[in-house]
Amino acid sequence: MSHSDPNCIFCKIIAGQIPSKKAHEDDQLLAFHDINPWAPVHVLIIPKQHIATLADVAPEHDALLGAMLGLAPRLMKQLGVSNGFRTIINTGRDGMQEVQHLHMHVMGGPRPWVRG
Ligand code: AMP
């Protein structure tokens, strides 16, 4: 199940080959702080399994997707975000997805933000 892509930057983060500031890790998910944050708190929640985009998921991934979404509010609370947050999944070229490993941006903290 835990298939990884040797050329994928997020798979390298999961493997510890590229450093990251981790916010959460469990059997199926990793969350780490975005290197170029748009907001005071900006984390990326990713599956450890390499799935390129949200357009590639199948019904077998429903539980994994539920786990990604369910982690977001718990993580924000843990990181001190108490006044709401944004969750964004960019998908494909027109969706402006830059890294081809499924990830959910979760952004919060007091405004103004850098972007978003
Ligand atoms: P997207 O445009 O949705 O594909 O977003 C990719 C995100 O990954 C951007 O917000 C980048 O800042 C972030 N990113 C790229 N490389 C790294 C890295 N090595 N560590 C943390 N975040 C990264």
Ligand code: ZN
């Ligand atoms: Zn990957």
